[in-house]
Amino acid sequence: MPERTATIASRSGLHARPAALFAEAAGEQPVEVTIAMQGEPADDALDAASILSLMTLGAAKGDVVVLRAEGEGADAALDALVKLLETDLDAE
Amino acid sequence: MQNFQGVGVSPGRIIGSVRQMPKPVSEPPSGERLASDLSPEDAVAGLKAAAQAVHDELKGRADSASGDGKAVLEATALMAKDTMLLKSASKLINVGSSAERAIWEAGASVSEMLHNLGGYMAERATDVLDVRARIVAELRGVPAPGIPASDTPFILVAEDLAPADTATLNPAVVLALLTSGGGPQSHTAIIARSLGLPAVVAAHGVDSVADGSEVYVDGAAGLVAVSPSDEQRAAATAWAETSATLAEFDGNGTTADGHLVPLLANVGGAKDAVAAAALGAQGVGLFRTEFCFLERDTEPSVDEQAAAYKAVFDAFPGKKVVLRTLDAGADKPLPFLTDATEPNPALGVRGYRTDFTTPGVLERQLEAIARAASESEADVWVMAPMISTAAEAGRFAALCAAAGIQTPGVMVEVPSAALTAAAVLREVGFASLGTNDLTQYAMAADRQLGPLAELNTPWQPAVLRLVQLTVEGATQESSGREGAAKPVGVCGEAAADPALAVVLTGLGVTTLSMTARSLAAVGTVLKTVTLEQAQELAQLALSAPSAIEARDWVRAKLPVLEELGL
Numbered sequence: 001m002p003e004r005t006a007t008i009a010s011r012s013g014l015h016a017r018p019a020a021l022f023a024e025a026a027g028e029q030p031v032e033v034t035i036a037m038q039g040e041p042a043d044d045a046l047d048a049a050s051i052l053s054l055m056t057l058g059a060a061k062g063d064v065v066v067l068r069a070e071g072e073g074a075d076a077a078l079d080a081l082v083k084l085l086e087t088d089l090d091a092e
Numbered sequence: 093m094q095n096f097q098g099v100g101v102s103p104g105r106i107i108g109s110v111r112q113m114p115k116p117v118s119e120p121p122s123g124e125r126l127a128s129d130l131s132p133e134d135a136v137a138g139l140k141a142a143a144q145a146v147h148d149e150l151k152g153r154a155d156s157a158s159g160d161g162k163a164v165l166e167a168t169a170l171m172a173k174d175t176m177l178l179k180s181a182s183k184l185i186n187v188g189s190s191a192e193r194a195i196w197e198a199g200a201s202v203s204e205m206l207h208n209l210g211g212y213m214a215e216r217a218t219d220v221l222d223v224r225a226r227i228v229a230e231l232r233g234v235p236a237p238g239i240p241a242s243d244t245p246f247i248l249v250a251e252d253l254a255p256a257d258t259a260t261l262n263p264a265v266v267l268a269l270l271t272s273g274g275g276p277q278s279h280t281a282i283i284a285r286s287l288g289l290p291a292v293v294a295a296h297g298v299d300s301v302a303d304g305s306e307v308y309v310d311g312a313a314g315l316v317a318v319s320p321s322d323e324q325r326a327a328a329t330a331w332a333e334t335s336a337t338l339a340e341f342d343g344n345g346t347t348a349d350g351h352l353v354p355l356l357a358n359v360g361g362a363k364d365a366v367a368a369a370a371l372g373a374q375g376v377g378l379f380r381t382e383f384c385f386l387e388r389d390t391e392p393s394v395d396e397q398a399a400a401y402k403a404v405f406d407a408f409p410g411k412k413v414v415l416r417t418l419d420a421g422a423d424k425p426l427p428f429l430t431d432a433t434e435p436n437p438a439l440g441v442r443g444y445r446t447d448f449t450t451p452g453v454l455e456r457q458l459e460a461i462a463r464a465a466s467e468s469e470a471d472v473w474v475m476a477p478m479i480s481t482a483a484e485a486g487r488f489a490a491l492c493a494a495a496g497i498q499t500p501g502v503m504v505e506v507p508s509a510a511l512t513a514a515a516v517l518r519e520v521g522f523a524s525l526g527t528n529d530l531t532q533y534a535m536a537a538d539r540q541l542g543p544l545a546e547l548n549t550p551w552q553p554a555v556l557r558l559v560q561l562t563v564e565g566a567t568q569e570s571s572g573r574e575g576a577a578k579p580v581g582v583c584g585e586a587a588a589d590p591a592l593a594v595v596l597t598g599l600g601v602t603t604l605s606m607t608a609r610s611l612a613a614v615g616t617v618l619k620t621v622t623l624e625q626a627q628e629l630a631q632l633a634l635s636a637p638s639a640i641e642a643r644d645w646v647r648a649k650l651p652v653l654e655e656l657g658l
Contacts, residue, residue, distance in 0.1 A: 012212075015212050015213070016163065016167065016212065017163045017166070017167070019167070020163070020166050020167040020170050023170055023174075024170060046176075047175045047176060049175060050174045050175045050176040050177075051167060051170040051171055051174055052171060052174045052176045052177055052202055052206075052220070053174075053175075053176045055206060055209075055213050055216060056205055056206065056209065056213070058209060058213070
């Protein structure tokens with residue numbers, strides 16, 4: 001299954017506005033994307049399009065997360081989402 | 093024509109059409125089953141449609157909002173169609189639960205999960221509960237809870253408003269606030285005064301007025317009239333003109349004969365302070381420092397506090413800023429300071445008393461204040477809330493001295509401090525009367541309870557007597573030493589009532605501190621009386637057998653109030 005790691009760049013972590021922007025972007029992808037903290041088993045990965053899941057994940061700035069997706073367009077979706085995580089969304 | 097009489101808490105005469113705030117959504121009964129004619133698939137589809145509708149409505153509001161409010165609404169909109177929430181609700185529907193009950197339970201467990209994570213996530217827990225209530229309302233086909241969204245201006249009618257409602261209250265659309273419950277010190281009253289909206293509280297029966305009815309509101313007299321008369325229409329038109337002149341304060345609080353009574357502002361942060369300075373405030377009489385601490389799990393660092401305090405001090409260079417140290421407890425709980433299980437929090441470990449159980453927090457706050465004061469040009473005074481004895485005042489003064497703070501003082505909110513004012517003031521440099529709590533404690537009446545509204549007013553002669561005793565204590569303390577009596581100010585809601593402001597001046601209060609929006613009205617009325625007249629009115633109020641008569645007698649002698657609609 002294609003996967004990518006990304007380091008959270010937003011100052012407030014994956015909360016608040018960054019979480020909302022990321023969840024919305026994940027929901028717009030043609031494939032289902034999951035998110036987990038690095039080192040956590042893939043079975044425990046959460047739905048990346050769920051803002052509530054993102055909030056319970058509690059990823060802070062500098063934390064590394066793993067994104068996974070399968071199917072047509074998975075690679076492009078993951079690339080786009082990694083880029084979003086590695087941008088400081090609080091600064092926008 | 094139908095009239096309702098309540099307690100006027102924020103002046104203004106206005107006519108507008110009524111919108112009732114929908115009742116809170118009731119919990120779907122535990123174990124409520126799916127209707128027998130509905131398949132789980134259809135119920136799940138119905139839930140998803142309701143969730144989508146709630147999402148669209150919140151998203152629409154987010155699009156027209158700005159700043160922090162917009163971000164919160166966007167996040168809340170996403171929660172409405174969150175897959176985690178809907179999947180767990182769908183599971184419950186598939187085992188036979190009704191859609192309403194399923195989303196209710198799913199929302200509860202997600203909210204609890206967020207709450208347990210603490211910090212920012214815990215703050216969002218209530219947003220999940222709000223979304224859940226909206227989805228249930230949508231499923232039931234009843235109006236969404238909360239303040240109605242509307243583009244046309246309206247008069248909001250509610251049972252009472254909570255602090256959380258302020259976030260969604262748009263003062264550009266809401267013309268006035270009316271509540272059937274609540275008292276003069278309730279959150280509704282405080283919200284109305286800070287936004288400058290006319291408001292009447294404890295107007296029994298006003299929640300039965302139909303949506304769309306035209307009503308006249310007199311926020312000074314406490315009157316609500318359905319189908320306004322011609323005189324009332326004229327009064328509303330006249331108010332529209334006078335209110336424009338009442339919006340400006342010349343920055344000079346004085347009686348007609350030149351007795352100076354500086355008019356100061358109550359502020360809760362830098363934004364308030366800047367706005368207050370722009371409205372002509374002669375300084376700050378109450379800087380509430382809770383904003384630095386609220387909704388936090390841990391104590392902010394000294395650096396962080398010093399920066400926040402300095403931002404307020406910087407709005408008043410060369411002017412007085414009276415800072416109140418942390419006032420946690422009772423209606424302002426803080427997880428790291430106060431015990432939420434106290435049976436009687438108003439009489440519990442709150443205000444200065446949290447230093448008994450959690451020493452160190454106060455000393456670190458004083459350190460931050462001293463640092464911020466040394467880096468700013470404001471004349472910083474520091475007072476402790478909820479002081480009961482001279483010994484506490486003495487200890488607080490010693491802590492201030494150790495931190496390098498020049499002017500320590502106390503809040504007089506507990507009747508014991510008023511009764512022993514001379515001894516208390518021997519220990520510190522000044523006192524400030526917090527009339528909201530002083531009234532609640534003198535009358536033994538909870539500030540938030542509608543049925544006790546009549547007891548809970550600073551017009552109570554007993555409360556005025558405690559104000560007088562405090563001023564007398566200051567005078568007594570000054571005899572036998574050189575120099576004038578130590579200053580006794582008022583920083584409670586009482587100071588914002590122009591008639592009461594005159595009485596307080598007559599009682600010998602030296603400064604009045606209030607929400608900045610009230611400065612102009614108080615300043616205007618104060619300028620119409622001499623100090624001697626104010627003293628006579630103070631005696632008149634003290635001699636009244638009841639709060640109602642005290643207020644009526646004083647108002648009758650101040651015709652300017654009726655002319656201005658105050």
